[in-house]
Amino acid sequence: MTRFPSARAQVIARNRAVKARGLGRVRSVGGSYRGSMSNWNTPRMTQDGEASERAVISRRAEDLVDNNPNAASVIDSMAVNVIGPGLRPQARVDRKALGLTEDQADALQASMEKAYKVWNLEAHSRGLATFNDLQFMGLHSVLTKGEFLFLPRMLDDAKYPNRSFSFALQDIHPSRLSTPADFFNRENIVDGVEINGDGRPEAYWVSSPGQFNTGEMQSSGSYTRIPAENGHRPGMLHGFRLTREEQYRGRSVLSPAMKYYRLLDDSYDYNLISQIMAASIPVFISTQNPYEAAAQGSTVPEPVDENGNPNPLFHKSYGPGTILYGAPNEKPHILESNHPGNNFEAFARLILRAMAAATGMPYEVLSKDFSQTNYSSARAALLEAWRVYLIYRAWAGVHFCQVNWAMVQEEAWLRGMWEMPSGAPDFYDARHAYLGTRWIGPARGYIDPVKEIVASIKGLENNIITHADVVAEQGGDGQEVAEIRAAEIKRDRDLGLAPEEAA
Known part of the structure; x- marks a missing residue:
């Protein structure tokens, strides 16, 4: 009867063979459960x-x-x-x-x-x-x-x-x-x-x-x-x-930074409340008989209650500018606020950067704070933001605007708001050919107009970009702008003015 080695014996033999050949793969820390990774579990959901x-x-x-x-x-x-x-x-x-x-x-x-x-x-x-x-x-x-x-x-x-x-x-x-x-x-x-x-x-x-x-x-x-x-x-x-x-x-x-938004918001609240409390510390006067010292009309209670029992005075809340008369042997312990600390602004900025990064936005866009940047840094931040904007704009154009454009043009054709030229195919036979559209969004704007306009001119001179591209970057319609420029040139000629050369 043929005897086969046990599973354990096979593993031992295989490990010995690998060791003898000097082979073996480096173990990845990311897939291990040792050290700081020991408690990192990733449960799945239904x-x-x-x-x-x-x-x-x-x-x-x-x-x-x-x-x-x-x-x-x-x-x-x-x-x-x-x-x-x-x-x-x-x-x-x-x-x-x-x-x-x-x-x-x-x-x-x-x-x-x-x-x-x-x-x-x-x-x-x-x-x-x-x-x-x-x-x-x-x-x-x-x-x-x-x-x-x-x-x-x-x-x-x-x-x-x-x-x-x-x-x-x-x-x-x-x-x-x-x-x-x-x-x-x-x-x-x-x-x-x-x-x-x-x-x-x-x-x-x-x-x-x-x-x-x-x-x-x-x-x-x-x-x-x-x-x-x-x-x-x-x-x-x-x-x-x-x-x-x-x-x-x-x-x-x-979603990825939701916890940061909430905790930083709480931190702002707690520090603000701490400042309010510190600013509202009243004047505390220690006296042997606060009831006689209190001004007429004061809300200080009587020394004894209606049953003749002592009625101690406890201050639970107070507003700014309040004068409090303490009971005999009471002395104030003035609260001092050390919040926010010296590093709070830097720490908050660090958290804000993480929150912004989670949305794909630079810190400057989320915080509206450009005080930490120069021209080059501000331009780099806005360019990074615009990459994200253009992705969302293209997505909105395809998945929302274009879908509605198709339904609008179908009804417009059925209602006779536009007609197909003679010899053109039927709308339903060539829907995609009829419904091509480009969706133009708001202008990007300039950080340094001179530098950026010069760059556009250089791009036009070297046939890298078109006039329509330049106009579209500023949220305009290239065809509409060309028609307006043509009308302006004609008007200048009619009025005897020196016409500007069309770019």
Whole structure:
């Protein structure tokens, strides 16, 4: 009978062979449980646990943005620089694919942009905001709560006869998107998002909270199931930054440093209260009979109570400028505040840098403090910030603005607000060729205008950039600026003025 070596014997033999050959891999500290790494465990969560954690993070982030100046600063700075007054579209139809001349393409693009401007004023189903406002709201929601939620609706023309478009957007708070309590065991519903076998969102479960509840832990009877798509149009606009595998909901950008925001805010509060208490130390007078020494009308109690028992005097609170008369044998112990310490400002700045880095922003943007920088450092900080702004701007343009542009132009074409040139393909046969768009955001601005304008001129002279690129960096429309410049040159000629050379 053949005998095989035991498992232990095999391991010993293999280790001896490796040692004899001088081979072996260096052990990684990151994967060990020794020394300072011994208590570093990384527990995993279930889908239900992850949904619960995300909801808590969202609520805490909202609280920070409402009550914490640093959190409000970074969120508002990002929203203002990414969206500002709103991303503006430049229609860019694919004229070669559509077989259009340059003049035909220009006329078509102008008609499409005109239709969008009309809809921009009617975009909100509740009639309270323009589409520019909804862009800002959407990005603010993504940064704060991790996601936005808008329901595309077709309003009744008879009910709103003064509208030019039926299409409008209804804003929905992301907290209403959740899994009904009686559907927790369904594997195809992940945190309110119903998915199909391919993992694609198929429907969204939106709660209808009543007056006295928040919509959590309700049964499916209190929910509305909204399909993810209605034909070729989206049934729900649900946007978030996809940063993790198998992700269906978004998380706030404040999440990684949320503890720092809260603790630093508490530190500010405690130090401020300490200063207030130190500034409110009253005058304390020691006397044998405080009751006779107290001024008439004083709130000092009688020496004895109504039963004849001694009534000692205890001071629980006082305001600035108060004169207190102590009981016999009482002596004051004056409190001195040493807060904040000498290193508090440097320490707070260090924490603020960590908080800013967690959101991808430089310290100067979060704190609005440029006192520690020179021109080169300030420019480097703002360039770093603008890399982040442009990423979010491109994301908002693709996942929000462009989706709505497509629905607007479809209705505009059906209503006859623009027509396809003769011989051009049908709208539904060439939707992508008709719907090309460039979204332009607010200007970057100059730190040193002379240096940066000279750099733009050098770039134009060497064909590195275009006039449209230069204008777009300042939040303008290259085509519109060219038309204005042409009109100015013509006007100067008509008035007999020396025309400026077109750049």
